[in-house]
Amino acid sequence: MSWNDERVDLLKKMWGEGQSASQIAKELGGVTRNAVIGKVHRLGLSNRNGSGASGAASEAKPAPAAEAKPKPAPKPAPKTAPKPAAKPEAPAEAAPAPVSRIKAIIPAGQPLPPQPSANEIDPEALAKVSEIEKKAKRLTLMELTERTCKWPVGDPATEDFWFCGLPVQAGKPYCEAHVGVAFQPMSNRRDRKR
DNA sequence: CCCTGATTCGC
DNA sequence: GCGAATCAGG
Numbered sequence: 001m002s003w004n005d006e007r008v009d010l011l012k013k014m015w016g017e018g019q020s021a022s023q024i025a026k027e028l029g030g031v032t033r034n035a036v037i038g039k040v041h042r043l044g045l046s047n048r049n050g051s052g053a054s055g056a057a058s059e060a061k062p063a064p065a066a067e068a069k070p071k072p073a074p075k076p077a078p079k080t081a082p083k084p085a086a087k088p089e090a091p092a093e094a095a096p097a098p099v100s101r102i103k104a105i106i107p108a109g110q111p112l113p114p115q116p117s118a119n120e121i122d123p124e125a126l127a128k129v130s131e132i133e134k135k136a137k138r139l140t141l142m143e144l145t146e147r148t149c150k151w152p153v154g155d156p157a158t159e160d161f162w163f164c165g166l167p168v169q170a171g172k173p174y175c176e177a178h179v180g181v182a183f184q185p186m187s188n189r190r191d192r193k194r
Numbered sequence: 195c196c197c198t199g200a201t202t203c204g205c
Numbered sequence: 206g207c208g209a210a211t212c213a214g215g
Contacts, residue, residue: 003206021199035208037199042206046200147195170197170215201212 001030003039015040125180132177137165149175151182 001007007028014024021040022033040046133153139162144150149164150173166175174182 032208034210038208041200167196198215205207
């Protein structure tokens with residue numbers, strides 16, 4: 001498999017959309033995520049921005065200010081329909097992906113604008129949970145491992161009780177969907193200052 | 195252990 | 206230019 005124009009195009013598109021290298025590789029087929037990452041680097045569109053949203057092994061990046069590089073020209077795809085999707089209330093906690101994009105448009109060194117703290121659980125997050133709970137593995141307590149979602153479902157006093165059991169993401173106790181609701185800012189609980 | 199991207203270096 | 210191996214982190 002070589003890098004056609006089409007494949008490169010898809011790569012650019014997906015990378016621009018914030019898709020992970022592995023996902024892009026999977027979509028393209030015939031390449032590994034390493035290949036994708038390597039290509040991304042060679043194309044010079046490595047950094048989605050200065051945001052080290054996740055991996056961020058790129059710490060040794062001085063990011064020289066005065067760079068006489070006529071490159072930053074943004075290239076919006078004309079074909080792609082613009083996505084206005086501006087959620088009036090999208091808590092950062094529930095939507096990791098958009099966050100990286102937010103960081104992308106905010107100058108580094110600048111604190112993020114105060115997020116409208118949602119007092120209630122995000123409907124989207126809840127919907128997501130409902131969805132994944134269909135796929136949940138319904139593990140029992142003893143079946144839980146270090147990397148199974150430990151989100152309890154149902155009433156412990158009844159037989160209808162189980163743990164999500166889906167793969168956890170990164171060191172978190174829950175799967176991604178449950179992390180979304182678990183990390184929801186506390187609504188009426190007072191912050192207890194020790 | 196799962197995942198992420200970054201970098202290196204033989205090809 | 207390519208990408209597997211490796212590195213670095215969550």
